[in-house]
Amino acid sequence: MAIGENMHSNSALELIAFPLSDRKRVKRFLKMPWHIYREHYPSPNWVPPLLAAQLEFFDPAKNPFFEHAACHCWLVCKDGIDVGRIVAVVDRNWENFTGSKTGQFGFFESINDREVAALLLETAIDWLRKQGVPEVIGPLNFSTNHQSGFLVDGFDSLPCIEMTYNPPYYDELVKACGFTKLRDLWQWEVATVGAIPARMQKLSERLKKRGRFTIRHMNMKDWDAEVERLQEIYNDAWTDTWGFVPLNEQELQFLAANLKLVVQPELALIAELDGEPIAVSITIMDINPLLQKIDGRLFPTGLLRLIWGLKINNTVQSGRVIITGVKHSHQHSGIGSLMYIETRMAIEKLGWKYVNMGWTLEDNDDVNSTARSMDGRIVKTFRVYSREC
Numbered sequence: 001m002a003i004g005e006n007m008h009s010n011s012a013l014e015l016i017a018f019p020l021s022d023r024k025r026v027k028r029f030l031k032m033p034w035h036i037y038r039e040h041y042p043s044p045n046w047v048p049p050l051l052a053a054q055l056e057f058f059d060p061a062k063n064p065f066f067e068h069a070a071c072h073c074w075l076v077c078k079d080g081i082d083v084g085r086i087v088a089v090v091d092r093n094w095e096n097f098t099g100s101k102t103g104q105f106g107f108f109e110s111i112n113d114r115e116v117a118a119l120l121l122e123t124a125i126d127w128l129r130k131q132g133v134p135e136v137i138g139p140l141n142f143s144t145n146h147q148s149g150f151l152v153d154g155f156d157s158l159p160c161i162e163m164t165y166n167p168p169y170y171d172e173l174v175k176a177c178g179f180t181k182l183r184d185l186w187q188w189e190v191a192t193v194g195a196i197p198a199r200m201q202k203l204s205e206r207l208k209k210r211g212r213f214t215i216r217h218m219n220m221k222d223w224d225a226e227v228e229r230l231q232e233i234y235n236d237a238w239t240d241t242w243g244f245v246p247l248n249e250q251e252l253q254f255l256a257a258n259l260k261l262v263v264q265p266e267l268a269l270i271a272e273l274d275g276e277p278i279a280v281s282i283t284i285m286d287i288n289p290l291l292q293k294i295d296g297r298l299f300p301t302g303l304l305r306l307i308w309g310l311k312i313n314n315t316v317q318s319g320r321v322i323i324t325g326v327k328h329s330h331q332h333s334g335i336g337s338l339m340y341i342e343t344r345m346a347i348e349k350l351g352w353k354y355v356n357m358g359w360t361l362e363d364n365d366d367v368n369s370t371a372r373s374m375d376g377r378i379v380k381t382f383r384v385y386s387r388e389c
Helices: 023-031 034-041 052-058 092-098 114-130 170-176 198-211 222-238 247-264 288-294 302-312 335-350 365-373
Strands: 005-009 013-018 069-077 081-091 104-112 133-138 150-152 182-192 211-217 263-273 276-287 319-326 354-361 377-388
Touching: 005 052, 013 023, 013 114, 013 302, 023 069, 023 211, 034 081, 034 104, 069 114, 069 198, 069 276, 081 092, 081 114, 092 104, 092 354, 104 170, 114 133, 133 222, 150 170, 150 211, 170 319, 170 377, 182 365, 198 335, 222 247, 222 276, 222 319, 247 276, 263 335, 276 335, 319 335, 354 365
Parallel strands: 104 133, 319 354
Antiparallel strands: 005 013, 013 069, 069 081, 081 104, 133 377, 150 377, 182 354, 182 377, 211 263, 263 276, 276 319
16 A cells, blocks of 8 residues: 555554545444454454444534534554554534533554554544644543443443443553543443332332422424433533533434434433423433344344344343433432332333443442442443543
8 A cells, every 4th residue: 555645654554544524434444343353352242333323423414513523533554454543533512611622532443552552542642732732531432422431341241332342451552652541430230120229219209299290201202302301401410520511402313313213212201390301311222232243234134133133022131321310400309219210110111130320420429329329330440541632
């Protein structure tokens, strides 16, 4: 391969830079992980992403994230094989909301080679530095509203839906390039059998007697309007949380459209006080065991196998509480207990033995103590890193 303007050669490594408008290389970029998890680091726990969904996610014409963000992509090729990739992102919404001009890296994959990893990370940092960014954090795919962190503990099982998976050596690769831990994110497993914690049961009964709170299922036939209500609650509930960046209506509608397939109405709850939406809880089906079998492709047979598993064979055995939040003005009202009990009863009817929660921030004491009170246990840890540019 000839070394052109957008390529760099170093010890037989070729660095290929390209924008998202180069759709041919974007597709090549998205297929790169197959080499890592099928050839370099074969893993029975890797779940291939749906290529069609990923192509849409990387399309500025379809994903509203790019209306306020710029990014650039790189591949590293060695002996004709793609052995690494990375994305660098500058998000204006992050800067406007946090007051910090911080860049992000994401979608990092690499063989276990410090030279490959350093070439990717230093190249991304150099690009961010030229954008006037003094600090970089990651991995974020593309922001904290998407998949976040490297898995650093819990490699012995499949990732939950919309959670990351990677080889154990990624932690050492990024630390060798000067990155240090910024935050750990926890995934909890909560059993859905046995007695409901007595404290929650009593609190729930008191709230029901007062009669002002109501909990209803989201109306799937009025999905867009329900997502607007979700946006209002979400952006209010998480304002003070580290890493939070508000989602605008277009972004949330885009993300929600992709999740609608795995949402069941009885697990999508909105709590109202005197008719005002004040809290939301959405638990989605964990379809990763199904996705693993279709190898990233919906056609010619993948879609049929997915629908069969979801609608006919009923092979889904667990889920993930992907969104839960209470408006600030009601966060100590006890409404969370009501939401939990409603979710728990619905899950029991489905026959699931457990459900995953997360991620949660390691220092979010309120949320983590609630998970512990439900006999939850941490099953996976994900790490976000930072470094000066």
